Amino acid sequence: MVIPTIQLSVITIVLAALLVICIVSIAILYIKYRAVQRRNLQIEQQLLLSQMNPHFVFNSLTAIQSYIFRNEAHQASKYLASFAKLIRLILENSRIELNTLEREVTTLKHYLELQALRFEGRFEHKIEVDEQIDIDNVQIPPMLAQPFIENAIEHGFIHISEKGMLNIRFIAENKNCLVIEVEDNGIGIEKSRQLQLEKGKGHRSLATEITQERIRKIKCSKGINIEMSIIDIGTIDITRHGTLVKFKIPV
The missing domain is CATH 1.20.5 (Single alpha-helices involved in coiled-coils or other helix-helix interfaces)
Structure with a gap:
């Protein structure tokens, strides 16, 4: 044909x-x-x-240097080892999407130890881990709460008269859900917004933006739906002030 x-x-x-x-x-x-x-x-x-905020790195090294100048070799060696371990953990964590809770807590302990050295006497901190959690097997995104911890230390405690209090909690809501809470007694979201406006600056939280982007990325790549909420404590209890950040992570 x-x-x-x-x-x-x-x-x-x-x-x-x-x-x-x-x-x-x-x-x-x-x-x-x-x-x-x-x-x-x-x-x-x-x-x-x-x-790896440049100010954090520089100020941490300056604080360590002060121990060297005062001939406090043991303290200088202790914090230098902690600093080196933290940098290594951060670089390793930057290449992975999920981390064991045990490793996450270790990273936060090193980070908070160095921040406490930098801001000597300004704040106290506490990390609580629910005994029901298997920290060696439960996996979560690395340093998810770190930007909010940094915000509390470097910004939230500046405008309060009392000592800053920072509580980080890892809670087993049930066998399939882990809750991370970061609570501080800083000035709170609304007060911070007002101060920024008085200075002629728009209120923009880089910590929130980065974290929301990470959550979206993790949902797309891993199918893990993480819920995040940020609460101004003063709006639910007028006798208190501060911020509560909560993450709900399926595990």
Whole structure:
């Protein structure tokens, strides 16, 4: 059977059009994929910078140096070892999406130890882990709460007269859900917003933005739906002030 020339031409045009559509579709998908990759890299870089804040690094080393100048070799050695361990953990954690709770608590202990050294006498901290939690097997995103811990220490406690109190709790809500709470007695969200407006600055929380982006990324890549809430304690109890950040993580 001979196919007329006109039919051949139509078939050729249709096939060529389909080929062009396929090529364009693949190109669009690739561009979108690269855009997602760039955004993920940007989030990772922002997270790493938030954890390895240049001020934190410089001030930690300065505090360690002060022990050296005072010939307190034991204390200097202790904090230098803690600093080195923290930097190593942060760099290792930046390459993974999930971390054991045991490792997470260790990282936070080193971080808080150095922050307490920097801000000597300004605040006290406590880490509580529910005894029901198997810390060696439960896995969570690394340093999810760290940006809010840093906010409390470096900003929340500045404008209060009493000593800062920082409580970090890991709670087993049930066998399938872990709750992380970061509670401080700082000035609170509303007061912080008012102070920023008085200084002529818009209120923008980089910690919240980075964390929300991470949560979205984790949901897309791992299918883990993490819930985050930020509460101004003064709005639920007028006799108190501070901020409570809560994460609910399926485990």
